[in-house]
Amino acid sequence: MAQETDKQPGILRSLDWWTIGIYLALLVFGWISVCGASYTYGETDIFSLSTRSGMQVVWIGTSLMLGFIILMLDDRFYDTFAYVIYGLFMVLLFLTIFNPHEIKGSRSWLVLGPLRLQPAEFAKFATALALAKLMSTYGFTMHQLKHFMAACALVFLPVLLIIGQRETGSALVYLSFFLMFYREGMPGSILFTGVAMVVYFVVGIKYEQVFLWDTPTSVGKFVVLLLVQIFSAGMIYVYCHDRDKALRIIGISLGVTLLSLLFSEFVIRFDIVWIQLCICAALIGYLTFQGLSTRLINYMLTALFAVGSIIFFYSADYVLNDVMEPHQRVRINVLLGLDEDLAGAGYNVHQSEIAIGSGGLQGKGFLNGTQTKLKFVPEQDTDFIFCTVGEEEGFLGSAGVLLLFLALILRLIHLAERQPFKFGRVYGYCVLSVFLFHVFINVGMVLGLTPVIGIPLPFFSYGGSSLWGFTILLFIFLRIDAGRNLVRT
Amino acid sequence: MKDYNLENRKLVIGGIATVIVVIYILRLFTIQLLSDDYRKSADSNAFLKQVEFPSRGVIRDRNGKLLVYNQPAYDIMVVMNEEKGHLDTLDFCETLGITKDYFIKRMNDIKDRNKNPGYSRFTQQLFMSQIDDKDFSVFQEKMFRFPGFSIQRRTIRQYEYPYGAHVLGDVGEVSQADIDEDSYYQPGDYIGKLGVERSYEKDLRGEKGVKILLRDAHGRIQGKYQHGKYDRRPVAGKDLTLGLDIRLQALGERMLEGKIGAIVAIEPSTGQVLCMVSSPSYDPRLLEGKLRNKYHRALSKNVWKPLLNRAIMGQYPPGSTFKTAQGLTFLTEGIINTHTQYPCHHGFSYKGLHVGCHGHPSPLAIIPAISTSCNGFFCWGLYHMFANRMKYPKVQIAMNTWRDYMVSMGFGYKLGIDLPGEKRGLIPNAAFYDKAYHGSWNGLTVISIAIGQGEVNLTPLQIANLASTIANRGYYYIPHVVKDVKGGSIDKKYYQRHYTKAAPWAYNVIVAGMRSSAMGGTCKHFSTLNFPACGKTGTAQNRGQDHSVCMAFAPMDKPKIALAVYVENGGFGADFAVPMATVLMDQYINGKLSPARAREADELQKRRIAYGSRNR
Structure with missing residues (x-):
């Protein structure tokens, strides 16, 4: 006392x-x-x-x-x-x-x-x-x-x-x-993944209906898939400490993208999103192979991140267009600047x-x-x-x-x-x-x-x-x- | 991972917080400091600016007779939220004399935000504009039965006389161009469209007042902004007094009835326009109120172009009236003196060129030449001037000297009258002929300008101003229709004398010629007047029948009136223009017409000229 x-x-x-x-x-x-x-x-x-x-x-x-x-x-x-x-x-x-x-x-x-x-x-x-x-x-x-x-x-x-x-x-x-x-030790990658998901969502939805020049390529999908590749390369660099592999991934990804862009622009117009999906598939395959051969879990996790990113993006698209209630969709569209609904949700x-x-x-x-x-x-x-x-x-x-x-x-x-x-x-x-x-x-x-x-x-x-x-x-x-x-x- | 490693994560978390706040402050910076749009939007949200319209200035004639004034008109307003469909539509439509379909269409138009962007359920919307007195009084009695409807007072222009449409002009709703040019105007405002209503718009309109009311999100009024600190009372427009004499104007319009032409009368000592007639004309009352658009369209489609003010927009060959200006030039330049005589045997004949004339004694000097309107004399004069290589080394120099004389008399450029749309006419110069004749021309080539034909074109206003200049013996004031602006002033330029290049003594010679014409020459009808008048006729050739022209002033000394009458296809000057000028001078100098003169005026009014069905 x-x-x-x-x-x-x-x-x-x-x-x-x-x-x-x-x-x-x-x-x-x-x-x-x-x-x-x-x-x-x-x-x-x-x-x-x-x-x-x-x-x-x-x-x-x-x-x-x-x-x-x-x-x-x-x-x-x-x-x-x-x-x-x-x-x-x-x-x-x-x-x-x-x-x-x-x-x-x-x-x-x-x-x-x-x-x-x-x-x-x-x-x-x-x-x-x-x-x-x-x-x-x-x-x-x-x-x-x-x-x-x-x-x-x-x-x-x-x-x-x-x-x-x-x-x-x-x-x-x-x-x-x-x-x-x-702060208490949760891996930063979880926080980063959360942020990455938000970025995919915003960029993907906002620019989905915008087309690259006059090709049938959706800018939203194209950019998101490119981001998946870049983020994956970044994670290889940070978590596997392998600068060469990261640079190689970035180089191949950007190189192929550039080539296909030129091809689409000057030869035959086609949807580059397919090329991007192929690059992503190749990347995931490569990472899985690296994971299996080096027995480093971080390669597998990065592959998982890439797979998860793509699944998330396509399912978000599906949820927004087919699952959500109209008023929820309107709110999201207004926020992304797709609708200028000044009298309704944007008021x-x-x-x-x-x-x-x-x-x-x-x-x-x-x-x-x-x-x-x-x-x-x-x-x-x-x-x-x-x-x-x-x-x-x-x-x-x-x-x-x-x-x-x-x-x-x-x-x-x-x-x-x-x-x-x-x-x-x-x-x-x-x-x-x-x-x-x-x-x-x-x-x-x-x-x-x-x-x-x-x-x-x-x-x-x-x-x-x-x-x-x-x-x-x-x-x-x-x-x-x-x-x-x-x-x- | 070790704990000290985790401790560094406080920097990440602090960094995130800092980045968020910095981004938000940047966003605040852009919307609060870089853009003014938000403030404007907020103001247009919150402030209901209720405009209070000033009364437009009235217009009087030189004797103080009211010409144009304002009449109350009534707009029917509706507040949709109070209307709510409780209306006995049948009764309502009967009261206003409209059909039910019109009612339904009007109500839908009001609610349509595309057609009516400022629509709010809670504020007054215009249902019908400019209801007349009779409908108003019936409606007012029944108004308690029509919830949501109310009446707003406005004014419309009203004309006392059916005359003077071209001078007075009219008011109509502002066009988009008007709004773009002057931010004072808002859609739906009225602006002077023609005549002095347009040229004195800024004096007549006054200043709109404004009450700034606060409006909430539902459009309800919440009181005055800052207790009315920023409110402005409307300032009434300034009244105009015209130089116009409405009786003279009426007489002129009557006599030109059924004819195409123009009359301009000027007070030489001031430059005030005493009357300005353009025919065909129209009743200015057609262009007032809600039927303005309908009549304006009809008038602008009319093949006779009644909206054209021929007195300042018509560009005509001046014919023989122009000889006075030639005489002045030749005398002053020393080409002739009062004794110089030129031969005229039924015209001017030289080197195979012939300009015809009528029979009169030959040879003759300047005064009889004016009196009899001899073509030969003035052709010789011009020929001698343009061929005088002692004085003018080249024909071009002679030409431009001549041009300078003409311009100094107010020809070839706009005089600057206070009415919109004045035309400048045409006085050719050396370059004009060099271009037309590829440099190969001489006095003979252009000889017809000596008798007011050929390339020369003047407006009736310029001819009247020539009469005024001669009446003043050498100077003029720029003609203007507005004499006085109450509480304001007219342009200083209307008080300045403009001297011509011709010598005052030359004017005395010309006046003597014009007086001689009035006593026994082409204007001898003037001898029936009880005061000494001077005149000069003109018979202007053109593709059809000659135009009948007369230019006159009276009395000879201390002239009170100078005028020009121009009757298209009226034949000889003496046929139409001279008797009309006689009647007008009689009216103005004596203030009234004798019964005989009144009969003469009536006869002139009844006479018609066959123009065919589609004249120009």
């Missing part, structure tokens, strides 16, 4: 005030934006509880109280009860699936009198705690498939439950934990770009934005809140907000890396990965760069659940970090 008393001043001293400062700055900026976004003409009292801005004050106040309470708890509490908390929230998520209240096609909202809570927002910190607990157990290593699968299971359980609530956007956030996995993004673009350097000033004030941008105080920042605070304000977020993430990386225990580090990376994902998707969609996935911008979007959720997520880490120097008994 004597320890308890001298711990309190220790916390204040070892608390990371930089993070708290950034957090408070974001809260203030966020509140200003909610005022701007929810303001209606004729209203003057932005503090009135009947307005969104007034209610946001309440959410901010309660968040600060929550943060304070979290800091007061013993840091070992989270370690000890990690699985319990995770279990409780999984049950809650499961029950939410059967929640009778449907809001905008989603069942993720629990209605308790005047309060509406979204358990998915809170399940993030629970999942992060459970992951930290699992991965900090003695002997856990990402290189053991069993361990890796266990960690993946912890992530995918809430994902499935949240998809069950028809809240796909929030479910995707959990994929951000893979960034933490990468939100188009209007939000107008709002941001009209802000100029200094913005129109607090409460002076017309685009957001006059409700041209839908969801403007929740998912599209960044528009208000762009319109009223201009380039300086919106770039400033992005830099604040970057500062927060870099600071969190620094804090995570200084943790003496793996538990704290894993949890820290979970937190920063979640923030990074939210900022990446949310700001990206407002700027028309990423798909429209309805997830909030941390500390900005209106709403108690998300604000409380992010505050808890962040402050648990701050509490863990504050206890880093204490000698445990």
Whole structure:
């Protein structure tokens, strides 16, 4: 008990005030934006509880109280009860699936009198705690498939439950934990493969109907198949440390491509995609042969990557055109710039770009934005809140907000890396990965760069659940970090 | 892999975060700082600029009589969201006198965003424009039964008299070219199309006012932007007073009825145009309101070209009226003096060339030559001028000297009247003939220019201006139809005297000749006037029947009016042009016509010239 008393001043001293400062700055900026976004003409009292801005004050106040309470708890509490908390929230998520209240096609909202809570927002910190607990157990290593699968299971359980609530956007956030996995030893090739798949998808679909000069060659297919060859060569160089083979592959691939291009252009027009498929087949055969003869697993994996890439690309094409619902297809087409559907799916993004673009350097000033004030941008105080920042605070304000977020993430990386225990580090990376994902998707969609996935911008979007959720997520880490120097008994 | 190796992955993760933020900031940079389109889109989204139209300036004649004014007209507007199909269509259509099919078509057109790009369910859309008073009052009484429909006031131009169409002009909807040229105009605005409505458009139109209202995503009005800080009140257009005397104009138009021709009268002491008639004409009221397009199309297809303002666009041989300008040139250049006599035995005959003339005493000096309109005298004059190698080393120099005299009298170039479409006429120069005759020509070759034939072409306005110059004894003011712009000013150039190259004493000789013509020569009909008038007839040859021309001014001293009358295919000058000039001068100087003179005017009005079915 004597320890308890001298711990309190220790916390204040070892608390990371930089993070708290950034957090408070974001809260203030966020509140200003909610005022701007929810303001209606004729209203003057932005503090009135009947307005969104007034209610946001309440959410901010309660968040600060929550943060304070979290800091007061013993840091070992989270370690000890990690699985319990995770279990409780999984049950809650499961029950939410059967929640009778449907809001905008989603069942993720629990209605308790005047309060509406979204358990998915809170399940993030629970999942992060459970992951930290699992991965900090003695002997856990990402290189053991069993361990890796266990960690993946912890992530995918809430994902499935949240998809069950028809809240796909929030479910995707959990994929951000893979960034933490990468830090903890997951092979970079998995991350790279993920990125490569996205590139195939975007390039392949976007340029599928574009033809190379006037040949029947689809530019999309042609480029994707060429990329498969180049990526494979790159992987040979990185993972098999064989520069000669990599160069040979690149040389043959580009040489044959060039020859067939010239042939198609000047002799007989034909679909070069067939040539590309032949090169890929030859490449896969060659890699398999190398794998068998040298007994190096990396050759086999590279061959697998090439095969997987081609299968993925052709099946994505099939899924997009034959499996997806029309409205989903429209969303993807709008995002890729294939459809200019300004009145339908593209409306939100188009209007939000107008709002941001009209802000100029200094913005129109607090409460002076017309685009957001006059409700041209839908969801403007929740998912599209960044528009208000762009319109009223201009380039300086919106770039400033992005830099604040970057500062927060870099600071969190620094804090995570200084943790003496793996538990704290894993949890820290979970937190920063979640923030990074939210900022990446949310700001990206407002700027028309990423798909429209309805997830909030941390500390900005209106709403108690998300604000409380992010505050808890962040402050648990701050509490863990504050206890880093204490000698445990 | 070892743990320290993994620790380096923090750099990868930090790098990813940094790259994302940098890309986003670059994107912000491009849309916020590099492009202005977004701001414009936001403004057009949010701001409903409600235009307040100013009243257009009215137009009065020189005596203050109202010629053109504004009449209220009413547009029927509809807000689709309020209409919602509750309408008793039958009652509605009966009230406005339209068919149900028209109603359905109109409603569909309004909703069609291709035809009506600014459509919103929540804002007023134009259903029908320019409803007249009668329909308006019936509609207003029943309006409570037609939900969503309302009335907006506008004005249309109204003309007091059926005269002066070419001078007054008209207003019509702006063309795309007008919009491209001046950003003041928006589609659907009105602009002066012809006459002073066009040339004084900027004075007449005033300044549009604007109310900037804020509109939300549903098109609902949310109030004034910045409490009306950027709103502008409309500024009414400036009123014009013309130099035109509407009674003179009416008289001129009446007398030219059924004939092709033009009359221009100028006040010599100011250059103000007292009347400008071009025939055939049309009633300016045809081109007002919603039927403008229909009538404009009909008028522009008419083979008689009623839209052509022949007074400034018609280019005619001036005939013998041009002899006055020749006399002035020869006297000033010293080719002749007042005593120089030339022979004329039924014309000019020299080296096998013959220019005919009518019977009169021979030889004769300049004053009787003007009075009797002798062709021979002026042909000799020109011949002697062009053959004078002492004074002009080459015929080209003589030619260009002559040309300079003509240009100084306002010929060959646009005078610069304040009406659109003026033509310059044609005064040939040496280069013109060098090209036409490959350098081989002399005074004889071009002799017919001495009597206002051949290559010479003038507009009736230029002939009237010649009369004005002679009345002023040597100078003119550029003719202009607008006398005064209320709260503004007319162009300074209209206050400047333009002196000709001819000497003032030469003018006195010509005036004496013209007075002599009025007393006993070709214009002797002027002797019936109770004031001394001077005149010169013209009988301009052309492919068909001769044109009847007369140029006159009165009184001889301190002239108040100078005019030119040109009647196509009217025969001798004395047949049509002289009596018309007599009536017009009588009207203007005396302010009214005696019963006998009024009868004369009526007779002139009734006389017709057979032009055939398709004249030019």
